[in-house]
Amino acid sequence: MTLDKQTIQKLAAYLEEAEMHAHDVTKITDDYPQLDSEDAYAIQAAIRDIKAARGTRVAGLKAGLTSRAKMKQMGVDVPIFGLLFDYMSVPNGGEVKTSELIHPKVESEIAFVLKKPLKGPGCHVGTVLAATDFVLPAVEIIDSRYRNFRFDLNSVIADNTSSSRFVVGDVAQNVEGLDLRTLGIVMEKNGEIVAMAAGAAVLGHPAEALAQMANHYGARGEEVPAGAYIMSGGATAAVAVQAGDAIHVRFQHLGAIGFRFV
Amino acid sequence: MTMAPADIQKYGDELYAALVTRRAIAPLTDRIDGITIEDAYRIQERMVKHRLDKGETVIGKKVGVTSKAVMDMLDVRQPDFGMLLSGMAYSEGEAIPTDTLIAPRAEAEVAFVLKHDLNGPGVTAADVLRATECVMPCFEIVDSRIKDWKIKIQDTVADNASCGVLVLGGCARSLRGLDLSVAGMVVEKNGEIVSTAAGAAVQGSPVNSVAWLANTLGRLGIPFKAGEVILSGSQSPLMPVQAGDHFRCSVGGLGSCGVRFA
Numbered sequence: 001m002t003l004d005k006q007t008i009q010k011l012a013a014y015l016e017e018a019e020m021h022a023h024d025v026t027k028i029t030d031d032y033p034q035l036d037s038e039d040a041y042a043i044q045a046a047i048r049d050i051k052a053a054r055g056t057r058v059a060g061l062k063a064g065l066t067s068r069a070k071m072k073q074m075g076v077d078v079p080i081f082g083l084l085f086d087y088m089s090v091p092n093g094g095e096v097k098t099s100e101l102i103h104p105k106v107e108s109e110i111a112f113v114l115k116k117p118l119k120g121p122g123c124h125v126g127t128v129l130a131a132t133d134f135v136l137p138a139v140e141i142i143d144s145r146y147r148n149f150r151f152d153l154n155s156v157i158a159d160n161t162s163s164s165r166f167v168v169g170d171v172a173q174n175v176e177g178l179d180l181r182t183l184g185i186v187m188e189k190n191g192e193i194v195a196m197a198a199g200a201a202v203l204g205h206p207a208e209a210l211a212q213m214a215n216h217y218g219a220r221g222e223e224v225p226a227g228a229y230i231m232s233g234g235a236t237a238a239v240a241v242q243a244g245d246a247i248h249v250r251f252q253h254l255g256a257i258g259f260r261f262v
Numbered sequence: 263m264t265m266a267p268a269d270i271q272k273y274g275d276e277l278y279a280a281l282v283t284r285r286a287i288a289p290l291t292d293r294i295d296g297i298t299i300e301d302a303y304r305i306q307e308r309m310v311k312h313r314l315d316k317g318e319t320v321i322g323k324k325v326g327v328t329s330k331a332v333m334d335m336l337d338v339r340q341p342d343f344g345m346l347l348s349g350m351a352y353s354e355g356e357a358i359p360t361d362t363l364i365a366p367r368a369e370a371e372v373a374f375v376l377k378h379d380l381n382g383p384g385v386t387a388a389d390v391l392r393a394t395e396c397v398m399p400c401f402e403i404v405d406s407r408i409k410d411w412k413i414k415i416q417d418t419v420a421d422n423a424s425c426g427v428l429v430l431g432g433c434a435r436s437l438r439g440l441d442l443s444v445a446g447m448v449v450e451k452n453g454e455i456v457s458t459a460a461g462a463a464v465q466g467s468p469v470n471s472v473a474w475l476a477n478t479l480g481r482l483g484i485p486f487k488a489g490e491v492i493l494s495g496s497q498s499p500l501m502p503v504q505a506g507d508h509f510r511c512s513v514g515g516l517g518s519c520g521v522r523f524a
Contacts, residue, residue: 068455179515181446181512182446182447182448182512182514182515183514184444184445184460184514185444185460186462193330193466196463198447198459198460198514199446200448200458201455201458204455250443250444252444252445252446252514253515
């Protein structure tokens with residue numbers, strides 16, 4: 001930690017305000033270059049507290065920077081973790097209001113719901129699968145509060161890993177007998193294929209993202225609770241969208257998700 | 263303007279000599295004014311005839327130029343095809359000697375095996391599903407007899423669609439209940455994941471690619487028989503190959519195929 005409590009609070013309010021009013025800001029490390037990842041997660045927690053004081057609840061957890069391409073780009077070897085809030089949930093078939101967002105991008109991923117808590121350290125793919133109730137298809141709408149999506153690792157952690165909206169599909173599957181590594185995903189924008197992937201794009205196996213998440217929280221003495229909804233990180237590339245765009249994503253074994261930007 | 267039979271022969275002979283001696287030649291498109299794709303298929307036929315005369319048999323066909331990226335690169339809006347010959351097939355696990363090839367590149371694909379003849383035109387996806395005995399994961403090792411892969415569409419068509427050698431994975435599945443368009447594709451090179459995709463990368467679905475082939479062959483009067491193997495088109499980027507490399511592709515709901523080079 002390099003920042004005092006007051007500065008953490010100030011930066012949390014700065015980023016939270018940008019999110020709620022849909023305007024972009026300069027990245028916080030411009031003014032606080034020494035800011036480390038502990039500071040960044042503390043700012044993220046302070047954002048959670050600001051929202052909690054308004055009655056906003058945490059609806060789930062997410063992993064970010066889970067693809068090797070993005071990790072190399074950011075020069076890191078571990079993913080980052082953020083929070084999903086109740087108002088971020090958009091129903092399958094629903095609409096996302098672009099007026100409430102800055103410069104949204106969509107990415108497709110696999111979501112997990114736990115039946116048992118996950119407590120690191122020492123979690124691995126096997127631990128995660130044993131603790132999983134079922135998996136679901138999901139689409140995340142990310143929206144960095146930073147101008148032109150330009151950020152460094154600690155800035156994006158503080159900005160709640162660009163969390164903005166998410167859409168959950170309707171088909172739940174047990175993980176027994178389901179190969180999440182080779183599970184295919186095809187994402188279309190306005191009827192044209194814009195991205196494709198298989199589950200292995202996320203750390204070799206989507207459950208690895210949850211293992212690292214559990215180990216991350218475990219190191220802080222926290223656990224990922226039973227019942228938690230967790231998004232394992234974008235398997236596809238993030239695709240920019242605007243009002244009028246329709247997104248349709250097909251998942252092998254998990255059905256499809258469709259929604260529109262208005 | 264179509265090319266004179268003597269010229270068709272000459273360039274077909276030249277490509278066959280390049281194949282045998284492993285000495286690549288200058289692009290035909292630099293040397294023949296106004297060469298058409300139809301001319302190129304006649305040159306291909308001549309090149310292939312040499313192999314048949316030497317005792318090889320046709321074991322199937324390959325479809326190439328199936329992805330949007332490669333179509334854009336070659337500035338065409340349709341795939342191409344080449345002939346698979348008995349001398350091209352390697353078994354899974356067998357080392358492919360790179361010194362038998364010029365500039366090999368690996369592509370991960372899904373192969374079809376026909377149980378009925380497919381007589382186009384008029385072949386739809388439904389006919390392909392009905393006529394397919396099974397599908398298998400596979401690698402096509404493409405190679406170019408044109409120097410440094412400096413190909414236009416006519417060059418690759420004349421050069422038997424840049425076909426080199428192929429390996430079929432040791433597992434086969436029926437297409438009943440297997441939606442290839444969303445089947446994930448994970449490709450590893452020397453143990454590291456290098457790409458993921460889904461079947462939709464090929465003409466929306468590999469099934470569509472085979473339908474295109476059947477209709478095209480039907481128009482040209484080329485037989486398309488029960489028992490033939492069809493390589494439906496690449497679901498990975500072209501990956502340069504060196505002696506000592508090994509690759510594995512895994513297809514969701516299907517299985518995997520490995521290939522190694524010496």
